[in-house]
Amino acid sequence: MMNTLFGWGLILFAPLVFAYAASSDLFSMRISNRLALTFLAAFPLFAYGAGMSWEDAAGHLGVGLLTFVIVYVLWMSKCIGGGDAKFAAVAAVWMGPEFMLLFFSLTSIYGAIMAIAFILMRSRFLPGFMVKMDWVMRLHTVKRIPYGLALGAAGLQIYSMSGWMDAGIKLAVS
Template sequence: MFETIALAAYVGLVLFAAFSDASRLIIPNWVSIALTAIFPVAALIAGAPLLEVGLHLVFAFGVLALGFILFQFNIIGGGDAKLLAAVSVWTGFTAFMPFILWTAIAGGVMALALLTARSFIPVGTYPAFVDHLLKKQNGIPYGVAIMIGALMAIPSLPYLSSPLTLP
């Protein structure tokens, strides 16, 4: 039962982060904090050893450090770096590759689509929600790609895959 609640929280938070990033190019800090805070509780209730929970947190800290380096070079946004780390605490090392692979694929497709659209569709054509994405000075809402990677990685997550198992 609790694993299903944890899964719903995980999905809800990454969906909210993607929507927020797509609509305002901002991922609120509380989303990444909540994702990170829920993991140890969910993992311990699911029977994870305390050491393994700690290793997940250390791994996520490494992802956060790498994300901040990418942020310093203006490659990704600060919210993207924090969201990557928050999802990484759930993936740990074992499920990180499916997560980051799906994130990279989705991000590449999304960036290509947005850059193409920005070349052909004039600003002012669509409602403000969509129109701000067409402005060339705005960044790419990479939180959407992170959300796709986070959702596609669910079957590989060590402590969330059992609610998806059919009897």
């Protein structure tokens, strides 16, 4: 029974966090520190429950630390927002060395597509019914782009192929 519940936790927790981060950034242009900290704090619990070795866990944490250094420089250069930076570093912990490059490659591709879409959207007038929606007006007028959408989309796609999902399915059906 406990294995089944933990398995469902593995299957659902990270995808829900990625989806929440993406929607939060879309609607409020923010990814909360609390979400990033919760995601980071849950890593050791899920890593232990999934049977991850200490060496593998250290590799995951190392990737997160490396990512944090890189995104900190990008944040200092005002290339990305603080919430995006912190969430990217924590997402890298969950992706680990195996999927980090693919995760950030997909994030870059999705981010580029979003940037083009936002440039096109911001070059046109909004329909009347959209002008009344605060979040749509914010997306239309603010110069920033909610890259949490790209992080969330890439995270959902990669997580579905990861060992986390495999371990969750095995535990959920056992």
